[in-house]
Amino acid sequence: EWIKNKAPKAENISLQSNFVDKLRGFRSQNKLKKAALHIIAGQLNDSQIKSMKDIFMSLDGNGDGLLTAAEMKEGMQKAGLTEIPPDLMAIMQDIDSDGSGVIDYTEFL
Numbered sequence: 001e002w003i004k005n006k007a008p009k010a011e012n013i014s015l016q017s018n019f020v021d022k023l024r025g026f027r028s029q030n031k032l033k034k035a036a037l038h039i040i041a042g043q044l045n046d047s048q049i050k051s052m053k054d055i056f057m058s059l060d061g062n063g064d065g066l067l068t069a070a071e072m073k074e075g076m077q078k079a080g081l082t083e084i085p086p087d088l089m090a091i092m093q094d095i096d097s098d099g100s101g102v103i104d105y106t107e108f109l
Helices: 019-043 046-059 069-078 088-095
Strands: none
Touching: 046 069, 069 088
């Protein structure tokens, strides 16, 4: 929307031949950063993550160790959040580093 309506109009601009490669490089870097955070989360001890564990367990309605979008929405509503972020699904997809469609405990941390 921003590009279509608000970005400055650029005319006769040629993209460098490695433009797509640069975009892919950025995307890969982001995945690397996610992987590093995933490893760091796995190294934390219980005292460092107690509050996060409690939050995860309260959101995990069926106790299977995985958070679905429905559980996230329900948990947020129970916690008193009246406005669920419209981009909740996009946020969950970014957190879901293994692409399973749900958020496991380590991804949540």
